[in-house]
Amino acid sequence: MSTETPSASLLSIRDLCVEFDTDEGTVRAVDGISLEISAGRTLGIVGESGCGKSVTALSIMRLLPKPMGRIASGEIKFDGTDLIKLPAEDMRTVRGNRIGMIFQEPMTALNPVKKIGVQLSEVFFLHQTASKEEAWKKSVEMLDKVGIPSPEIRAGEYPHQLSGGMRQRVVIAIALACGPELVIADEPTTALDVTIQAQILDLMKSLQRDLGMAVALITHDLGVIAETCDEVCVMYAGRVVERAPVKTLFANPRHAYTQGLLASIPRLDGQPKTHLRTIDGMVPALKELRPGCRFGPRSGREHTETQLEARPEFIEIETGHWIEACPVCTE
């Protein structure tokens, strides 16, 4: 991926808060996060399960489950327009033409009873007003582009006739069909084997080179982050605790949570059969969250009551390197 300095941001999220109504009252799954993605670049979003990565992705797409989920405050500026304020009709156009989405489980994104070619054609149909024949031809081309062998034949098949890796290629084809400026990929390779993951990541990289789209890549795999991203956002309990260019994040992680995540991965060059570093405990339930430093109770470092009660500032410590500045977790 390119190494130039990032230009103006394509997507800019400011103080986004997302809430859900549950049986036990209203909970806040995303609590005032800010992040940016520049045109053509890849932002990785990483963190343990339940930290708010998918909810963030769904918020950008305005696909939060209704009526229990809603964006409570903040802004999501895409190419200058606040998506939150966009009428539903206009948002649908953005979703189809300018922002594409790839989910972890390809089957959830595909209609099991429709031929692959038909599903792809619909994208061209809906968003680019092509004729039926043209749309089908474009679909076959797209399948070819994502590396599906015999695309003319595959276009006439149903999703279940393909392997997991091939299905994910179809989902990528659908997400990219409209030539989006931004693709949001939520754990796109988590369900796949490493060999197939390597194929898919390679495919995404080469498509990105050709088409120049920006990518938001959500994953819990720090290896995938290191190999594919330009910038990284580390999320914990609904907040971004650290954000930095990828090399900075791995070489000089400043937040105790980032450090803990990096230290707990087994490494090929590590000492085998020895204890790995762990992070004690687990991600707290949303209803138990306190306003202050959320990682405090798991950090193994002594926090004062005030530090757990008052929200730390999110500050830029050097160009492009942001941290949630709890003095104990970032000392």
Next chain:
Amino acid sequence: MSEKATPILETTGLKLHFPVRGGIFQRATNSCKAVDGVDLLINSGETLGLVGESGCGKSTLGKTIARLYKPTAGNIRFEGQEIGDLKRKELQPFRREIQMIFQDPYESLNPRQTVGGILEEPYVIHKLGTREERRKWVKELLEKVGLPESSINRFPFEFSGGQRQRIGIARALALKPKLIICDEAVSALDVSIQSQILNLLLDLQKELGLTYLFISHDLAVVKHVSDRIAIMYLGRIVETGDAETIYQKPAHPYTQALLTAIPVPDPEHIPSKQILEGDVPSPIHPPDGCPFHTRCPHVEERCRIEEPVLENAGKKEHLKSCHLNF
């Protein structure tokens, strides 16, 4: 590993084929050759890592070794005794010696039973101890796996994924087994929790002298826990050797490709990936010759016709099944 390794388990030519039914009468028209001639050796006290893409037969091999399945062909010797052909009743004593831990213990834990009840059950089935003794043993098990004693009266759904895996481990330990088959035991967990469970498994191995067959698709995890490693492809072992050799000098092209596919958590590392084309062929219609030849970047004519056997790859106890040399 100690100098003189003694085998605890050995399989030769082990096969497990599932019937595939079709037609109006649902007759077995074909078979899925999930395990298709596996020679495997596990030494006492070691961890043997078993790696391969999904569908290559790892779980089926694990379950066959635990004798949850009856082998279609071949032998399984546990501490020198053949267990492959034993009947249900005759298997009873071996059931205590070989235990399994699964990816999500939730599916194998009865949701209506308390943790105390779940952990006591193996003793009840095997008619061991009085009520008081069993209660005492359950408390000891909980302590061993790092769960509070108060867990006894709680139900599985009240626990997180990592804690449920601890319950699964405690249950596997109840009858003091010698061999534990860990089937993707940490695969569903976040790295932070995964490392907690891996540490626990290492501690238990040291304390109790356990032998592990550690099945996983995550090569970094396998490298971390294993003394030796076996690589599986389409129902067969294609390479085996000590962990260091497999990672430093992989001899089989499949192993080489697998290793380069692992994403390295270091942005300064420049990946040189050997990206494999296509998918694993179906085990219902495996290819002729070498099972890997359809995806092998080095394929030659001979590979399409002649099936290679596991043979010496140079170093001691390093075996590969490939016609070519690299």
